[in-house]
Amino acid sequence: MRKLLPGLLISLLSALIFTGCETDNNVLLTDGIWNFQNLTTDSQDEAIQKLAALGKAVLVDGTLEFKEGGEYLITSPLLNEPETGTWSLAGEDQLIMTPDGGVPSTANIDVLSKKELTYINTMVDANMQSYNLTTTWVR
Numbered sequence: 001m002r003k004l005l006p007g008l009l010i011s012l013l014s015a016l017i018f019t020g021c022e023t024d025n026n027v028l029l030t031d032g033i034w035n036f037q038n039l040t041t042d043s044q045d046e047a048i049q050k051l052a053a054l055g056k057a058v059l060v061d062g063t064l065e066f067k068e069g070g071e072y073l074i075t076s077p078l079l080n081e082p083e084t085g086t087w088s089l090a091g092e093d094q095l096i097m098t099p100d101g102g103v104p105s106t107a108n109i110d111v112l113s114k115k116e117l118t119y120i121n122t123m124v125d126a127n128m129q130s131y132n133l134t135t136t137w138v139r
Helices: 004-030 046-059
Strands: 034-041 063-066 071-075 083-090 094-099 105-112 116-124 130-138
Touching: 004 083, 004 105, 034 046, 046 130, 105 130
Parallel strands: none
Antiparallel strands: 034 063, 034 130, 063 071, 071 083, 083 094, 094 105, 105 116, 116 130
């Protein structure tokens, strides 16, 4: 019994720690409105660079709000209507966002604090080359 007790305690502590991190990340995401700061790509493809620049231009002065019920809202002066959808976390560092009527997108969270959210989407271009889109929001 004495040999089992330390293993059991470690398992329980690990479960609490990892559950706590996910809960903390939920709180960090939903604790206020995020303001768009930047969108970049590491792609060398000129067409992808232009699309990233267009996305960046559309999101200038945009906001992102994660609601506690699992919904999100993106607004921008250049969008006729806000983009809405659902969001969830997979583990501590995977953000899944599904626009209403759209395809789910999974991003790796690079930075998540009270003041900054940066996530990276890994995409594949027409030549089957992978590239990253990095999006940053701040409060």
